[in-house]
Amino acid sequence: MATGRTHRPANRSRGIPEATVARLPLYLRALTALSERSVPTVSSEELATAAGVNSAKLRKDFSYLGSYGTRGVGYDVEYLVYQISRELGLTQDWPVVIVGIGNLGAALANYGGFASRGFRVASLIDADPEMAGKVVAGIEVQHSDGLEQVIEDNDVSIGVIATPAASAQPVCDRLVAAGITSILNFAPTVLSVPDGVDVRKVDLSIELQILAFHEQRKAGELSDEDAEELPQGAGEVTASPVAPPAASVTKRGSGSGKSPAGASGGTSGRNGEPGSDGDVPAVMPA
Amino acid sequence: MATGRTHRPANRSRGIPEATVARLPLYLRALTALSERSVPTVSSEELATAAGVNSAKLRKDFSYLGSYGTRGVGYDVEYLVYQISRELGLTQDWPVVIVGIGNLGAALANYGGFASRGFRVASLIDADPEMAGKVVAGIEVQHSDGLEQVIEDNDVSIGVIATPAASAQPVCDRLVAAGITSILNFAPTVLSVPDGVDVRKVDLSIELQILAFHEQRKAGELSDEDAEELPQGAGEVTASPVAPPAASVTKRGSGSGKSPAGASGGTSGRNGEPGSDGDVPAVMPA
DNA sequence: ATGTGTGAACATTTTCACAGCG
DNA sequence: CGCTGTGAAAATGTTCACACAT
Numbered sequence: 001m002a003t004g005r006t007h008r009p010a011n012r013s014r015g016i017p018e019a020t021v022a023r024l025p026l027y028l029r030a031l032t033a034l035s036e037r038s039v040p041t042v043s044s045e046e047l048a049t050a051a052g053v054n055s056a057k058l059r060k061d062f063s064y065l066g067s068y069g070t071r072g073v074g075y076d077v078e079y080l081v082y083q084i085s086r087e088l089g090l091t092q093d094w095p096v097v098i099v100g101i102g103n104l105g106a107a108l109a110n111y112g113g114f115a116s117r118g119f120r121v122a123s124l125i126d127a128d129p130e131m132a133g134k135v136v137a138g139i140e141v142q143h144s145d146g147l148e149q150v151i152e153d154n155d156v157s158i159g160v161i162a163t164p165a166a167s168a169q170p171v172c173d174r175l176v177a178a179g180i181t182s183i184l185n186f187a188p189t190v191l192s193v194p195d196g197v198d199v200r201k202v203d204l205s206i207e208l209q210i211l212a213f214h215e216q217r218k219a220g221e222l223s224d225e226d227a228e229e230l231p232q233g234a235g236e237v238t239a240s241p242v243a244p245p246a247a248s249v250t251k252r253g254s255g256s257g258k259s260p261a262g263a264s265g266g267t268s269g270r271n272g273e274p275g276s277d278g279d280v281p282a283v284m285p286a
Numbered sequence: 287m288a289t290g291r292t293h294r295p296a297n298r299s300r301g302i303p304e305a306t307v308a309r310l311p312l313y314l315r316a317l318t319a320l321s322e323r324s325v326p327t328v329s330s331e332e333l334a335t336a337a338g339v340n341s342a343k344l345r346k347d348f349s350y351l352g353s354y355g356t357r358g359v360g361y362d363v364e365y366l367v368y369q370i371s372r373e374l375g376l377t378q379d380w381p382v383v384i385v386g387i388g389n390l391g392a393a394l395a396n397y398g399g400f401a402s403r404g405f406r407v408a409s410l411i412d413a414d415p416e417m418a419g420k421v422v423a424g425i426e427v428q429h430s431d432g433l434e435q436v437i438e439d440n441d442v443s444i445g446v447i448a449t450p451a452a453s454a455q456p457v458c459d460r461l462v463a464a465g466i467t468s469i470l471n472f473a474p475t476v477l478s479v480p481d482g483v484d485v486r487k488v489d490l491s492i493e494l495q496i497l498a499f500h501e502q503r504k505a506g507e508l509s510d511e512d513a514e515e516l517p518q519g520a521g522e523v524t525a526s527p528v529a530p531p532a533a534s535v536t537k538r539g540s541g542s543g544k545s546p547a548g549a550s551g552g553t554s555g556r557n558g559e560p561g562s563d564g565d566v567p568a569v570m571p572a
Numbered sequence: 573a574t575g576t577g578t579g580a581a582c583a584t585t586t587t588c589a590c591a592g593c594g
Numbered sequence: 595c596g597c598t599g600t601g602a603a604a605a606t607g608t609t610c611a612c613a614c615a616t
Contacts, residue, residue, distance in 0.1 A: 019607055021499050025492040029474065043575065052476035055575095056609055063577055071576045071615045088495050089502030096494070101318030110389055113474055113491030118498065157501055158494065181504060182497040184490075188315065190338035190398055198500045200493050204470075205399030206311040207486050208382070208444065209374050211468040212404065213307050214484045215443055216375030218467060305585055329597065342587055343616095349599055357593045357598045 016087070020061040024084050026051045027058065028117075031081045041072040085118075095122035095154045097180075099129055099171050100163030101141050104186055108162060109137035122154040127167065144171075151178040158182045165189045172199075302357070306347040312337045313344065314370045314403075320363050329360040371404075381408035381440045383466075385457050386449030387417055387427050390472055392450060395423035408440040413453065430457075437464040444468045451475045458485075 011067035034042060044062075048055040062068060062075075068083055071074045085091050096114070098105050101124050108114070109124055124141045126132065130141040142150065150156065159175040161168050161183060168187035175183060176197055185191055185201040193199055296514050316336035320328055330348075334341040348354060348361075354369055355361045371377050382400070384391050394400070395410055410427045418429040428436065436442065445461040447454050447469060454473035456515065461469060462483055471477055471487040479485055 017607070022492075022496055024499070025489070025495040028475075028495070029345075029492075030476075045575080050476070054609080056611095059576065060608080069576050072574045073616070074575070087499070089496065089498040092502075093435055093499070094494075095511070103389055103396055107389035107393050108490060111490055113489075114494065117495065119491070119494055155602090158497055160494075167579065175512055182501045184493050184497060190312075190316075190336065196504070198497055200497055202488055202490070202493055203311070203399075204394060204397055205405070205490070206308075206315075207470050207488055208380075208400065208405055208446075209311040209376065209403065211444055211470060211484055211486055212375040212380055213310070213373070215380070215468045220483070232338060238388060280582080303585075331597085340587085342589095343585090345585080345598065346600080353599065355598050358596045359594075360597070 016064045020064050021088075023051070023053060023057075023061055024088055026053070027061070027092075028081065028084045028088065031077055031084065034077050035081055039077055039256055041070075041074045041076055044069070047075065085253070089117040092118060094119050095156045096120065096158045096160060097123045097125060097147070097150060097154075097156050097175075098160045098162060099125045099147070100161060100167070100187075101126040101134075101136055101176070102162065105160075106136050106163035108160060108186075109139065119158075120154050123150040125150070127163070146173055148178040151175070151180060155181060158184070160184045160186070162186045162189075302350045306350050307374075308372050309337070309339065309343075309347055310374055312339070313347070314367065314374065314376075317363055317367045317370065321367055325363055327356075327360045327362055330355070333361065360530060378404060380405050380444055381411045381442045382406065382444045382446060383411060383433070383436060383440075383442050383461075384446045384448060385411045385430070385433070385461070386447060386453070386473075387420075387422055388448065391446075391448040392422050394446060394472075395425065405444075408442050409436040411436070413449070431572040433460055434464040437461070438502040442466060444470070446470045446472070448472045448476075 003078045027047065030047055031042075033050070034047075044055040044059045048058040051058065065083060065087055068080055082091075096119050098108055098121060101109070103257075105124065105126070108122055114121060121137070121139060124136055124139050125144055125147050126141050127144045129143060134141050157180055159173075159180040159182070160172055163171055165187045168185065168189045169191060172185070172191045172193065173181060176193055181196060182194070182198045183191065183200070185199055188203050188205060191199050191201075303477060313333065316333055317328075319336070320333075330341040330345045334344040351373055354366055357444065368377075382405050384394055384407060387395070391410065391412070395407055400407060401424065407423070407425055410422055410425050411430055411433050412427050413430045415429060417427045420427050437445075443466055445466040445468070447457055447461075449457055451473045454471065454475045455477060458469060458471070458477045458479060462479055467482060468484045469479070469486070471485055472489075474489050474491060477485050477487075
């Protein structure tokens with residue numbers, strides 16, 4: 001690791017913790033908002049609140065980047081915006097290709113957050129010949145055939161997959177073969193990629209399922225809910241493909257409002273690593 | 287397998303770790319696929335591979351649910367599907383409202399993964415009168431005015447926010463006031479909610495930023511990249527609203543393909559907790 | 573005074589490695 | 595013998611609390 005930098009405020013020697021990296025965008029967002037309001041400085045307390053974390057965590061996070069604050073005062077907003085942007089690599093332009101221009105792909109293409117931070121949609125790709133030529137978010141959709149060419153011409157290293165689950169792996173393979181080393185996957189599938197390629201995934205239904213888990217807890221605090229273990233004679237609960245596993249209770253009997261025991265905060269999730277096969281029931285828009 | 291199950295095998299007393307909960311949907315997806323292929327049993331190794339995790343983690347995760355496997359054999363697919371579904375609360379029907387029917391909202395409404403697992407779109411809501419009446423994913427979009435009514439009528443407890451950032455908090459407040467206790471937020475904003483309400487967020491641009499961070503690392507292994515600290519005279523890096531922070535280097539000079547040092551795996555992220563205010567540059571589709 | 577920066581305590585998660593059930 | 599289930603170790607992440615720079 002060309003960690004040439006022998007001099008360094010304090011930390012910042014090597015590796016910033018993943019957990020910290022994952023929060024930097026959050027801080028950046030809050031800081032950008034402050035910057036727009038021309039706020040010159042913020043305390044860790046204020047910024048933490050705006051970013052939705054606690055101040056101790058925020059200070060610890062910043063300590064990994066270096067000592068960018070002023071004791072007794074706080075942090076210089078503009079300066080921090082710059083430092084974090086640089087740390088995240090947003091001071092450079094990142095061309096991105098989006099594959100699969102269905103509702104989701106279109107939403108992504110139109111998403112302001114992309115363009116607003118160093119990301120530039122280099123191309124929109126779709127396998128459907130019908131889509132080719134159509135203009136989405138001001139960009140002409142291209143047919144999959146040109147995928148490799150676009151990646152090479154624009155030196156793209158980040159690809160977004162918004163195709164149906166079944167096409168995800170094939171598309172992924174082509175992206176990787178064409179030189180892409182970072183993939184954001186929206187298809188509900190585990191992508192298998194070679195070493196050196198990063199994959200992050202966003203799975204809408206997984207998030208909902210996690211919410212359902214907590215929701216169920218809130219409801220079942222007293223109600224006792226389901227039986228206990230299993231309804232006996234397992235193995236026959238449901239075998240119908242792509243259909244809801246079991247019964248349909250249409251929510252628990254409780255009213256709506258609050259719930260007894262808190263079970264509040266519990267918000268946090270994690271994305272996995274690459275893997276291998278994986279085909280799933282659900283199908284995405286396309 | 288109606289395993290003898292001595293009743294509450296071992297763990298499973300209370301709280302399943304959050305990290306485990308977040309992976310259950312992953313296992314469920316892999317299991318559902320196996321179920322569709324009529325595979326009767328799987329070993330932790332096979333299932334782990336299909337889910338994109340390692341077997342030790344998977345076994346540990348399952349141990350929190352109870353002893354649902356058979357030593358020397360593996361796990362009964364159907365049985366596990368049922369157990370996990372039940373644990374996640376998917377054996378019941380969860381009505382969901384989606385607010386903000388732009389590209390993203392439409393993509394969500396059409397998303398097969400929702401319907402396929404206990405989630406039912408009870409209503410699509412949009413603030414734009416023009417949208418009211420239009421049919422998306424077979425459901426008629428309703429104007430925001432009816433929000434509270436819909437939630438009450440269908441006893442909805444989960445809401446999805448896919449509105450522009452500026453509307454997110456107001457919408458959130460209404461959802462909460464109407465009795466919703468779980469929110470999936472796609473708007474790039476920190477939502478502030480009372481205790482007892484869960485918020486999970488999905489931020490497209492944050493994921494990309496994390497990828498950019500790793501991508502930058504891969505490239506900068508030897509190149510030395512940017513200068514060092516700051517370009518001095520901070521405070522003027524950029525102040526333009528909703529515009530790229532700094533320069534535009536259009537990626538680093540490297541070619542496309544692989545990169546020297548690995549910097550492989552590094553895939554994992556985390557979502558934050560609820561917070562307070564927060565308004566941001568980017569704007570979502572709507 | 574005030575609020576950062578951080579060592580150290582605490583908590584959670586992951587990985588190891590192996591006893592023991594089928 | 596093979597594979598689960600799980601204590602115990604290691605690694606990561608979070609929170610505390612306070613010295614100390616401004």
